[in-house]
Amino acid sequence: MxxxxxxxxxxxxxxxxxxxxxxxxxxxxxxxxxxxxxxxxxxxxxxxxxxxxxxxxxxxxxxxxxxxxxxxxxxxxxxxxxGLAPDAASPLRPRFLRWMNFISAQIYALYWVRDDPSRLAADKAHEAVLLERTAARIRQSWATMDAGIEPAGRFLLGDGISMLDLYLTVVSRWGPRRAAFYAAAPRLAPIVRAVDVEPRLASFWAERFPFDDGREVEALPG
Ligand SMILES: N[C@@H](CCC(=O)N[C@@H](CS)C(=O)NCC(=O)O)C(=O)O
The missing domain is CATH 3.40.30.10 (Glutaredoxin)
Incomplete structure (x- = not known):
């Protein structure tokens, strides 16, 4: 194939x-x-x-x-x-679709600005405001997800890892980074930690997205 x-x-x-x-x-x-x-x-x-x-x-x-x-x-x-997603007939399918799209639309989309705030900011001071306000919006969105989805097992949709767990884990590693994520979404924290240490992904993460304690907190500019 x-x-x-x-x-x-x-x-x-x-x-x-x-x-x-x-x-x-x-x-x-x-x-x-x-x-x-x-x-x-x-x-x-x-x-x-x-x-x-x-x-x-x-x-x-x-x-x-x-x-x-x-x-x-x-x-x-x-x-x-x-087995990476509930099928169309599963009672878990609506929440799978809802939160997959939530991560894209409410959170991931903000990185178009965060990765280069000059795309919308008029000057350097404005860039700092955009970074601060988008970080606040991301923290609020994580908190909304934390309150809105009850983990169904070791992972979000049960004891098996799903696409939703993978997506959540990758996006939660970005700014304002994991320390902020854990504070905003304490119920989701064990989920992303479980994905971080998923044995089948150990060498993959090491090569493609190395992540250790040093990356949990965003480096402050300057
Ligand atoms: N809507 C896209 C967003 C993809 C995206 O923003 N990717 C980032 C990297 S994580 C990128 O390529 N940024 C470059 C740019 O937007 O100019 C998706 O859901 O995949």
Whole structure:
């Protein structure tokens, strides 16, 4: 079976997709491009994904997919034996879909600003305000998720890891980082820690998104 091609970067949202493919045992290769760090990488990505963002996934059929939640849901459907999502008839399906989309729309979307606040800010002082206010919004969103979803087991949807756990874990590693996440979402904290130490992902995390105590707190500028 021809494999998947992931356009992605270490520590980026593509690592959720790569982790999912790893757990599914699906063959894939990564084309390393970090558009948030490099103008030349952004230009190289443009013919693949006009939004110049990763993850961008080329399916075995040759079709392009973007949008992390949609990709993860699709991969769960294409690799059902991996058990990475409740199926359409499951009572857990509505909450799976709800919180997958919540992470994309309410939280991940804010990184378009946070990764380069000059996209919206008029000056440096305004950039600091945007960073502070988007961090507050992210903390509020994590708290809303924490109050809105009761973990159904060791992971969010039961005792098996799901796409939702992978997505939550990757996005919770970004600024304002884990210490803020744990404070805002104490019930979700053990979930992401369990994903951090998932044995099947140990070498994957070490290579693609190294994460240790030093990364739990955001480095302050200056
Ligand atoms: N809506 C997209 C957002 C993807 C995204 O923002 N990716 C970041 C990296 S984590 C990126 O490529 N940023 C570069 C940019 O937006 O210019 C998704 O859900 O996958």
């Amino acid at each position: 021809p494999g998947y091609i992931v356009y992605g970067a270490r520590g980026s949202g593509s690592t959720a997709v790569e982790a999912a493919l790893t757990l599914a045992g699906a063959p894939y290769e990564v084309v390393e491009l970090a558009p948030f760090d490099s103008a030349s990488d952004a230009a190289a990505l443009a013919p693949i994904n006009p939004m110049r963002q990763v993850p961008a996934l080329v399916l075995p059929s040759g079709e392009l997919m973007t949008e992390s939640a949609a990709i993860l849901i699709h991969l769960a459907e294409r690799h059902p034996d991996a």
